[in-house]
Amino acid sequence: MRPSSRTAILDAAFRLADHDDGALAVTFDAVAKEAGVTKGGVLYHFPTRNELIIAVTAYAAQRVVDAMAELLGAPLEQATPEHRIRAYITVVGRGRLTRADLAIFTESLSDPALAEPWESVLGPWISVDGIDDPVRRARLSTARLAADGLWMADATEVLLPHPDDRDRILDHIRSLTDDLA
Numbered sequence: 001m002r003p004s005s006r007t008a009i010l011d012a013a014f015r016l017a018d019h020d021d022g023a024l025a026v027t028f029d030a031v032a033k034e035a036g037v038t039k040g041g042v043l044y045h046f047p048t049r050n051e052l053i054i055a056v057t058a059y060a061a062q063r064v065v066d067a068m069a070e071l072l073g074a075p076l077e078q079a080t081p082e083h084r085i086r087a088y089i090t091v092v093g094r095g096r097l098t099r100a101d102l103a104i105f106t107e108s109l110s111d112p113a114l115a116e117p118w119e120s121v122l123g124p125w126i127s128v129d130g131i132d133d134p135v136r137r138a139r140l141s142t143a144r145l146a147a148d149g150l151w152m153a154d155a156t157e158v159l160l161p162h163p164d165d166r167d168r169i170l171d172h173i174r175s176l177t178d179d180l181a
Contacts, residue, residue, distance in 0.1 A: 006045045008035045010059040013052060017060075018100035026053065053107060058117035060104045065121055067091045076124060082177040084125045085140050085147075089177070092147040093170040095154055102155035143176035 012035035016025040028049065032039040046052035068087040072079055079087075108114035126144050131137040150169070153160050161169055 004045075005035065005037045005041055009037065009042055009045055009052075010056055011035070013056045014059060014063075014100050014104070017056065017103040018098060026056065028052075050111070050113070053104075054114060054117065057104050057108060057114050058121060060101050061117045061121035064088075064091060064101070065125060068125055081128055081131060081136075081140055082179065085128075085143050086174055086177045088126055089143060089147045089170065089173050092151045092154075093166075093173075099155040102152065139176045143173050146173045146176070 009031055013026045013031045016030055016034055019025045026049075028039050028042050031052070032042045035042070042052070046055060068084070068091050069076070071087045071090055072083060076084070105118060108118060128137045128140045128144075131140070150161070150173070152158075
């Protein structure tokens with residue numbers, strides 16, 4: 001039995017989203033060519049473009065979570081919010097979030113169904129909802145939003161921080177996740 005080409009199709013669609021056209025480059029024909037399968041092979045796994053885009057969105061979000069889980073070295077449930085946000089900052093700081101991730105993320109603005117994978121897969125990692133202390137919650141939210149800004153600058157190459165300042169910026173963002181006790 002041949003292995004499924006589903007993963008190859010998702011890899012190909014993700015690579016295509018890294019092009020200048022972003023998620024617009026993700027067409028059945030382009031994905032089939034990039035994955036080395038037939039258009040029918042793509043349609044077998046993803047009968048509509050919307051289903052393909054939702055799957056690629058879940059794939060992109062899972063890539064982020066996998067990178068954070070590797071850093072954390074423990075199950076999500078055992079991690080403090082500080083550890084989870086710090087893992088997110090580190091993933092962003094290493095350039096693990098790319099233009100393709102951003103292109104796929106921005107595609108979710110057009111359809112709430114496309115935002116769902118980001119919220120369900122990544123949400124538990126960066127959520128601060130269970131934190132009662134407003135100062136702690138605000139610091140962690142600020143750290144996450146600062147990391148988001150760095151991701152956007154890296155992915156778009158617009159308004160990038162000075163390269164000599166990158167490590168200091170990451171250290172400053174991480175300092176927001178230091179224990180407040």
